[in-house]
Amino acid sequence: MIALKDISKSFNGRPVLQNVNATFNKGKCSFVIGASGGGKSVLMKCMVGLLSQDSGVIDFDGRDFLNLDYYKKKELRQEIGMLFQGGALFDSLSVEDNVAFPLRMFTDFSNSEILDRVNFCLKRVKLENVNKLFPSNISGGMKKRVGIARSIAMNPKYLFCDEPNSGLDPLTSRVIDALIMEITEEYGITTIVNSHDIKSVFDMGDHIVFIYQGKSLWEGTKDDLRNSGNKELELFIKASEF
Amino acid sequence: MKFLEQFGRYILFLRACFRKPDKWRMFWRAFFTEVYKMGNDSFLIVSIISMFIGAVAVIQFGSQLQGSLVPMTILGRIVRDANILEFSPTITALVMAGKIGSNIASEIGTMKVSEQIDALEIMGVNAASYVALPKIFAALFAVPALVTYSMFLANVGGAISCYFSEMVSVDTYVQGLRMDFNSFFITHSLTKAVTSAFLIATISSYNGYQTEGGALEVGSASTKAVVQSCIAIIFFDYILTQIMLY
Numbered sequence: 374m375i376a377l378k379d380i381s382k383s384f385n386g387r388p389v390l391q392n393v394n395a396t397f398n399k400g401k402c403s404f405v406i407g408a409s410g411g412g413k414s415v416l417m418k419c420m421v422g423l424l425s426q427d428s429g430v431i432d433f434d435g436r437d438f439l440n441l442d443y444y445k446k447k448e449l450r451q452e453i454g455m456l457f458q459g460g461a462l463f464d465s466l467s468v469e470d471n472v473a474f475p476l477r478m479f480t481d482f483s484n485s486e487i488l489d490r491v492n493f494c495l496k497r498v499k500l501e502n503v504n505k506l507f508p509s510n511i512s513g514g515m516k517k518r519v520g521i522a523r524s525i526a527m528n529p530k531y532l533f534c535d536e537p538n539s540g541l542d543p544l545t546s547r548v549i550d551a552l553i554m555e556i557t558e559e560y561g562i563t564t565i566v567n568s569h570d571i572k573s574v575f576d577m578g579d580h581i582v583f584i585y586q587g588k589s590l591w592e593g594t595k596d597d598l599r600n601s602g603n604k605e606l607e608l609f610i611k612a613s614e615f
Numbered sequence: 616m617k618f619l620e621q622f623g624r625y626i627l628f629l630r631a632c633f634r635k636p637d638k639w640r641m642f643w644r645a646f647f648t649e650v651y652k653m654g655n656d657s658f659l660i661v662s663i664i665s666m667f668i669g670a671v672a673v674i675q676f677g678s679q680l681q682g683s684l685v686p687m688t689i690l691g692r693i694v695r696d697a698n699i700l701e702f703s704p705t706i707t708a709l710v711m712a713g714k715i716g717s718n719i720a721s722e723i724g725t726m727k728v729s730e731q732i733d734a735l736e737i738m739g740v741n742a743a744s745y746v747a748l749p750k751i752f753a754a755l756f757a758v759p760a761l762v763t764y765s766m767f768l769a770n771v772g773g774a775i776s777c778y779f780s781e782m783v784s785v786d787t788y789v790q791g792l793r794m795d796f797n798s799f800f801i802t803h804s805l806t807k808a809v810t811s812a813f814l815i816a817t818i819s820s821y822n823g824y825q826t827e828g829g830a831l832e833v834g835s836a837s838t839k840a841v842v843q844s845c846i847a848i849i850f851f852d853y854i855l856t857q858i859m860l861y
Contacts, residue, residue, distance in 0.1 A: 421737050422736070423733055423736060423737065446739075447739045448739070449739075450736075450737060450738060450739030451738065451739045453737055453738075453739075455737045457730045457733070457734060458730075459729060459730060461729060461730040461731050461733065461734040462731075463726075463731055463734075464725070464726075464731070475738050477638065477640075477641060478637055478641060478738070478740060479637070479638075479738075479739070533737075
C-alpha cells in the first residue's frame with residue numbers, strides 16, 4: 374500500500390502540488406487523472422523519488438521514502454517498477470539486455486537463469502523472437518511491452534505507469550491496458566497509472582484520484598465516477614468522452 | 616555567482632560519480648568498451664595531427680636556426696622537448712576534448728532527455744556513477760596512452776620533414792633527439808595528460824547529465840562541454856607548467 378499524506382511541492386515559489394492526500398491499495402490498479410499541467414507527473418516523480426516533496430509523507434508499507442537513508446532507499450527502489458511514456462529503454466542495449474539489466478545489476482543469477490527469466494517476462498507481455506532487436510528497430514507498442522517486461526523482471530511490489538497509452542493506436546492501447554491489469558492482479562502489485570485516457574479509467578480503474586490544479590479534489594471508484602458531484606471532474610470526463 | 620553555483624553542482628556530481636559501482640562486473644565491461652571506443656575512434660586523428668605537428672615544428676624551428684652559429688643538432692632536441700612538453704599533451708587533449716568530450720556529453724544528454732537516466736535512478740542504480748565513472752576511468756587510461764603515442768609520432772613526423780625539406784639531415788636530427796634527454800619531461804607531460812583526461816571526461820559527463828529539454832539542449836550541452844573542457848585544459852596546462860617546471 375502507498376499512502377500520500379499532505380504532499381506539497383512548488384517550483385520557484387509556484388505551487389504545483391498542494392496538500393495531496395491519497396491511498397493506493399495492494400493488488401489494485403489505481404488511476405491518477407487530471408488535465409495537463411495539473412500536477413500528475415510531478416506527483417508521480419515525487420512518489421518514485423525523482424523529486425523530493427517540500428512537505429508531506431509518502432509511505433510505502435510503513436516506510437517513509439523521504440526519510441530513508443541511501444541504502445534503504447536503494448532497497449526500496451528495487452521494489453519499484455516503472456513504465457515510462459516513451460518506454461525509456463536503453464538505446465545501446467538489445468531488448469534482451471534491457472530486460473536483463475536489473476537482474477544483472479542486482480542479482481547473482483547465472484546467465485542461463487537470467488535468460489530464462491528474460492524469456493519468461495517477454496513471453497508474459499506477448500513478445501517472442503525479438504530478443505536481439507534494438508529499441509530503434511521496434512514499434513512504440515512493442516517498446517511499451519518491453520518496458521513492462523523490464524519493470525516486472527525483478528518482481529516489483531509497486532508499479533508506476535506514466536501515461537502508458539500515449540501515442541498508441543486504440544487497439545494497442547487496450548492490449549497495454551489488459552497487460553497492466555493482468556500483471557497487477559497476478560502478482561498482487563500496487564499499481565498507479567497516470568492517464569488522460571478515460572476509456573482505460575473505466576475499463577481498469579479500481580480506484581481513482583482526480584487532481585485539479587495541484588489538489589486532490591476527488592477520490593473514489595469507477596462506479597462513482599459519473600456521479601461524483603464534483604463539477605470539475607464531471608467537466609473533465611465529459612470533455613474526454615467528447 | 617552563477618559560476619560558483621555551477622562549480623558546486625559539478626562537485627556534487629563528482630561525489631555521486633565516485634561511489635562504489637553497484638556491480639563491478641558491469642563496471643569493467645563498460646570500462647573496456649569505453650577504452651576501446653575512445654582509443655580506436657581517436658587513433659587516426661591523433662596520428663595525423665601528431666605527424667604534422669612534428670613536421671611543422673621542424674620547419675619552423677629549423678628556419679629560425681638557419682644562418683645562426685647554433686649547431687643544427689639542437690633542432691632535434693628543441694623539437695623533441697617541444698613535442699613532449701607542450702604539443703603532444705596539449706594538442707592531443709584539445710583534439711580529444713572535441714572528439715570524446717562532445718561524444719560523452721551528447722550520449723549522456725540523450726539518455727537524460729529520453730528518461731533513460733530516470734529509469735536507472737528508479738531501478739535503484741546510482742545513475743551518475745553508472746554512466747560517467749567508466750568513461751572517466753577509460754579517459755584516464757586512453758588519453759595518456761594516446762599522448763605517449765603522439766609524442767613518438769610527432770618526433771617521427773619531424774624526421775620525415777627533415778628527409779623532405781633537406782633543411783637538416785635525418786641523422787643530425789636523430790642525433791639531436793637523443794641529446795640531453797630529461798625523463799622528468801615525460802612525467803610532466805603524462806601528468807598533464809591525466810589532468811586533461813579527468814577534466815574532459817568529468818566536464819563532459821557533467822554537462823550531459825545536466826541536460827534538460829530535447830535535441831536542441833543536447834547539442835548545446837555538447838558544445839558547452841567542448842568549450843569548457845578546452846578552457847580548463849589550457850588553464851591547467853599553465854598551472855601545471857608553472858608548478859612543475861619553474
